[in-house]
Amino acid sequence: MFVNIQLKGLVGFIAFLSIFSACKSVEDHTLDEREIVHRLQDELTQVIIYDVFTPPVAGRIYAYTSLAGYEAIRWKDSTSVSLAAKMNGFAPMPLPQPGKTYNFTLAYVKAFSDMAMKVIFSKDSLNRYVNEVLENYKQKLPKEEYENSIAFGSAVADSVGKRAKDDHYLISRSKPKYLGSEEPGKWRPTAPDYLDGVEFCWNEIHPFILDSTGQFLPPPPPAYSMDSNSTFYNMAREVLEVQQNLTQEQKDIAKFWDDNPFVIEHAGHLMFGTKKITPGGHWMGIAAIAARQSNAGEVKTALTYSLTATALFDAFISCWDAKYKWSYVRPITVIHQYWDKGWQPILQTPPFPEYTSGHSTITASAATVLTKLYGDNFAFNDTSDLRYIGMQRKFQSFNKAAEECSVSRLYGGIHYRLSVDEGAAAGKKVGNLVLQKTGL
DSSP, rough: OOOOOOOOOHHHHHHHHHHHHHHHHHHHHHHHHHHHHHHHHHHHHHHHHHTOOHHHHHHHHHHHHHHHHHHGGGSSSSTTTOSSGGOOOOSOOOOOOOTOOOOOHHHHHHHHHHHHHHHOOOOHHHHHHHHHHHHHHHSSOOHHHOOOHHHHHHHHHHHHHHHHSSSSSSHHHHHOOOOOSTTTBOOOTTTTTTOOOOOGGGGSSSSSSOOOTTTTOOOOOOOOOOOTTTTHHHHHHHHHHHHHTTTTTHHHHHTTOOOOSSSEEEEEEEEEEEEEHHHHHHHHHHHHHHHHHHTOHHHHHHHHHHHHHHHHHHHHHHHHHHHHHHHHHOOHHHHHHOTTTTOOOOOOSSSSOSSSSSHHHHHHHHHHHHHHHHHOOOOEEOTTTTHHOOOOOOOSSSHHHHHHHHHHHHHHSOOHHHHHHHHHHHHHHHHHHHHHTTTT
């Protein structure tokens, strides 16, 4: 866009300089390449919130888009290596052609956004930002370099997208509903909305790193028994007793880590939904904080997002394998049946089996990867949820954050202590495998 300005003496010249300076400032900000990487991730998170994707599906979206972006931008750093080459089921990624010039951050934008369009529904808001960035690059770069970069990013997205088409996700969309069982000790839909089980065949999705979905299967949970001397009875009683004696700090911890993407609120005869980030989205936010706080360049930032998303994706698959293998009963079902029909946990029980805790599994996996990338004593202020629930918390390390997240599910009244402990143990194994197989 061109603006014709007629200069009239010194006043007109000063006005021209002011306009030119302002335009240049906006352009420079738009092309801050680290912020482009961050902004694309944030725009994707907003789409995931708007479309209300389930936590496992959100994890899949983050994994594919972040990987596509990384595989395009990694060529900006000659020491970076392909992650896809070390993962399950990916064809060799496209290579830049010798003798051609590229802007690999622009290629990142194209690869990330093209891949996102293959796995999301609502595309307008992301497209608006992407089109702004593309137009800015188009004005800045030589035509040949611009076109080379666009073509390369598109080729990377197509390659990653082929794997996404064959990972069993589309087949999983046609599965029948899972309504659990009335058998004692087995999961069944829970109050207040009695929804069917979410993503009950998620263990059929092909993982990026795991050799098999059951590679880190936790030990079987305790046998169901309402004998007052049994392990199960005492686990269930602990949930009730913890809820009855919660401190304000414990309530705050439970609320901070809730990350239920769609809580259905009830007010008399009215029902309405509240949207928030998913558990995986919360940890992608922590990854953003780590990269920004350490002043990571755009390649390491892209690597951070991709490895964190991979850890989340495979941890979801591992956990969901355990959940539906044992289809373990939720505390609310037991407490309603035996002790208090009117009892409600402070968090809304999510609609899938109890053992093990998904939060505990994915957070331990993500924290393991982030600790490797940024260190064991990386103190940070977690503002990931600030715009959604108005809360933030400070942590001395990623592992401390993961530990608090894990126990928050006991405080929330939706998990037994054993389930959060075993979930965390499995999640650490997944995270370590991600590091081992990617060579970090």
